[in-house]
Amino acid sequence: MHIKQMQLKVVENKGTLYGLLILDEQNQANLLFDIETKELKISGNNALTQFLLANEFQLRKLLHNKRSDSYYVGFQLNFSMIDGKDIAAFNNRDNIIVKDLRDITVIQNSKKRDLTEVYTDASYDEKHQQAAYSILKKDLDGRYEAHEYNSECKDSSSTELQAVIKALEIYHGDIRIMTDSQYVRKGITEWMVHWKLNNWCTANGTKAKNIDQWLKLEWLCEGRRVEFGYVKAHNNHFENEYCDLMARIKRESMKKEN
Structure with a gap:
């Protein structure tokens, strides 16, 4: 590259x-x-x-x-x-983007290897500034493991980013992250390489947001193969719908606690 x-x-x-x-x-x-x-x-x-x-x-x-x-x-x-x-390949949301050591490549979904999949989703209430996220692991035997967490993030995008970071902290080794956040998927596999070279500036000349989180995410990807797949939100996809529901339930519980 x-x-x-x-x-x-x-x-x-x-x-x-x-x-x-x-x-x-x-x-x-x-x-x-x-x-x-x-x-x-x-x-x-x-x-x-x-x-x-x-x-x-x-x-x-x-x-x-x-x-x-x-x-x-x-x-x-x-x-x-x-x-x-290959811009078209990166823009194709059906493809899997692979971050393996320092290489970033694209593979067709039909050619993906067998990997543990982890689904993540976030829920953010702008009015009350409350956020939570959910993580759902699906192993190669089809067994599930779920986690839900409160978040101190103050916007939806950074909460989505935190969810992926937490997933990579919990689960080690090669893994496939499935997210409905293009911000996370494109950020780690496309934008970050340029931000780092250009003093973390975007095309508008402004600083990228959540720099510390991006650096942590990159560090968690080191030394292993991490694949990033996209799943469309609210599209009757079981794992994504489950994560969405559990994140919202976790966030709603914060109101009751307060």
């Missing part, structure tokens, strides 16, 4: 059309990007422009994900891209 580090600068603005400059250690590329029509033009004929053209899908994703208010002359961002990354 070859990761290329670069810098992006917004150098010109005419209405919705922005002139962008991308630089690496040796070359630069000039871009024109319209934030409304999403039209992109890459100019130049050097190694950097060839890299950007070969990985245009990744570049477009970065530019599309930037908030419109982060496009202004003088904006600068250090960023990185993975050469040859």
Whole structure:
């Protein structure tokens, strides 16, 4: 996995059309990007422009994900891209994303190996700022083991993240995490590698949230194979529905205690 580090600068603005400059250690590329029509033009004929053209899908994703208010002359961002990354495979929610040692790969669900599966889900009540989460392990013999915990987290995403961290603390060895949180799944397998290289900055130039939790999750993945699968929430999936129910029951019990 070859990761290329670069810098992006917004150098010109005419209405919705922005002139962008991308630089690496040796070359630069000039871009024109319209934030409304999403039209992109890459100019130049050097190694950097060839890299950007070969990985245009990744570049477009970065530019599309930037908030419109982060496009202004003088904006600068250090960023990185993975050469040859199969965006379609990573975006396919039916696929399994594998974090094995320092490698991150994608496999089709139909080709997954037999592994203990752990389902996680969180429940957060914004009005009362109360959170809880549930963990359900399914071993290779089809036997289940469940846990529920209260959480001090103050939003849904960080509670989902805490649930996965707890699951990896409880269960050791190779494992498959099944979650309905794209924030968790994409964060550990796609976004974090770039955040770490770029001072934990997002495409908008702001700091990523929950940095300590991400670092702990990464540490818990070290030295073993951890697979991340996605399950659609509220879709009559037994394990996910069970975790959702138990997390809500655990959270509701906090009101009674108070």
